[in-house]
Amino acid sequence: MSKKSVYVYRSFERFWHWFQAMLIFFLAFTGFEIHGTYSFFGFRNAVTYHNIAAYLFIALIIFAIFWHVATGEWKQYVPTFVHIKAQLNYYIFGIFNNAAHPVKKTVLSKLNPLQKLTYFGLKILVIPVIVSSGLLYMLYRYPQRYGIETLNVQSLETIAIIHTIGAFLLTSFVVAHLYLITTGETITSNLKAMLTGYEELEIKDDQTSPSIE
């Protein structure tokens, strides 16, 4: 066993991740202004910027789905309950006693079981809910305008409340996510890896590097 700098996060993945992070932060900031929590850009600008960011976010999601399918990276997010107890144990106890990470990161399995579960939840629940409610929020009057009865949304209330719930969940996720960055091998190793793509991984000496160039 030895440590080796391995190329884990390819450029698209890093671009996708940081662009998405920026958009989510910006959407939350403008979104809560529209919600009435504070005033910064002014209501009209907040709405305009929020809508532009929303369309960019949707475009990014479409690209990301394409990338995940094309490269097979989607498999990273298939949830598993194996080792989940060990991972929880690590965060609750092990981390305080300098214990080793219970799940070894490899290029083929970048995410620990808790990450898999959380990201899977985000991808199939929170993001779809927030995107679809957001789209309805932006377009909700148009069905009524064209008189399509079955699409007639009588009130914004349900849509807006669902969108708000999504916003609170996603914002809480971002807060937890920002903190958990610091729980890598060293405090900054996870951040570095996500910026440069390279991370120090333990590699069995006899095995050839699984890194793909």
Add this chain to the structure above:
Amino acid sequence: MRKWVLASALSGLFAILVIGSFSSKGYEPTELMKLKEKYSVKRSPSVDHSLFVSLQKKFSSPQEVTITCISCHNKRHIEVMQSNHWNWEREEYVQGRGIVYLGKKNAINNFCIGTQGNETSCAKCHIGYGMDSKGSVFTDSSNVDCLVCHDNTETYVKASEKGGAPPASLNLNLIAQSVGTPKRSNCGVCHFYGGGGNNVKHGDLDMAMFEPTKVLDIHMGTDGSNLSCVDCHTTEKHNISGKIYSLSSMNHQRNTCEQCHTANPHEDAVLNEHTLKVSCQSCHIPIYAKENATKMYWDWSTAGKLRDGKPFVEEDSMGNHIYMSIKGSFEWKKNVKPDYVWFNGTASHYLEGDSIADSSTPLVLNPLHGSYADEESKIIPVKIHSAKQPYDPINKILIQPKLYADKKGEGAFWKDFNWQTAAEIGMKEVHLPFSGKIDFIETKMYWPVNHMVASKEETVQCRECHTRDNGRLASLTDFYMPGRDYSKPVETAGQGLLLLTLLGAFFHGSTRFIIKKRNQRKDKE
């Protein structure tokens, strides 16, 4: 390789230029420019009335003028006599009561209450001569007052309490020779002074509109588009479009902003979306009564006080009447923020003799129909005028008092100051029962605000409605508005979750930090 890249880039650029030069759209005027062009051209009469022989003879009565007008315009008087302007009523369908004939004749308003029994005084604005309380004026075509609308000398006036006739001193020949399209002054002389004084009724129509600036009204400003009333209130056979819902109930023959500006006039799609539920006026008329105050409250219950046995008048510092013995006490307001209501174009009315179901809440004389759920409804700005009016607490109907009479002793309130006799005679004249008891009830009336349109820079800003507290639309609670509304449980749970996450991160992190420090110390030892 480099050559190829350069060559393809250059040919691409060339192709774009060629396509661009063929598809240039040229100069395309905006909607606003087209409107300005259309309305900057003022109509001029096709004939010179001063050259007509028939208008040279000396007129001794206004009726003679009308007969001369009709001798050429030989159908116009029929049109006038079919109009609601003439008849003080029109056929209307009111939800819940069917077809009714509705107008000044039978509606009760918040100002001088009603016209019946008081016609000779009200006729200062009637477009006919010889008005009396028997209604004989309605059938004689020579009584049509062509001049009040078509005089272009701005000298024609109607005398007070003369049943609609002009003062004898007028030069009727000069006036008859200079007739033309109605000007702002022709309409304004009645419509700006409705209810017994300048800006009493509407709030958005007052004498400042005779010669307004762009700041007062972007359309009518003489330093701008300089539109006159009839540019928008277009007329077909003397049937004038646009109406006020103090006396109207059906959604037809209305004047709307969309007729010129289209339903989607903004460049911004988000603003255009608003037009489905919000009328143009709601944002584009941020305040009304910009130059002169308007009457907001009229309390009849204080009327009748005398000083040394004589009626008196009190004024505020701006010259507005705040007390009149004949009418009671008033409140006035300038630069008023409108109230906002849902409106689908239909209204209901309290008509003479209607019984009051609930006298504990203010009686709305012209409830405007509409709600968020109603697809036809939009939010409109209104002036809400409140009053205290006499009513019969036994029969539960509003009292139509006899207000005006020529002489003392005929029982009219404005001469004798006695509610009892004024009510008794007034109710007898309209053939309604009177129990002998008089009480006062609070009444409200909605006046849609449509004029005094501001420039686009001065419009209502987003935050004035999309705000948590005291927004302009705070009273319209039947829908969810972003920036104002939220779900309390979701808000509490969401903030709780965020706080827990932050606290969790903080404690987890600081525990890690403390244990690490402790271990480092142990290692050293």
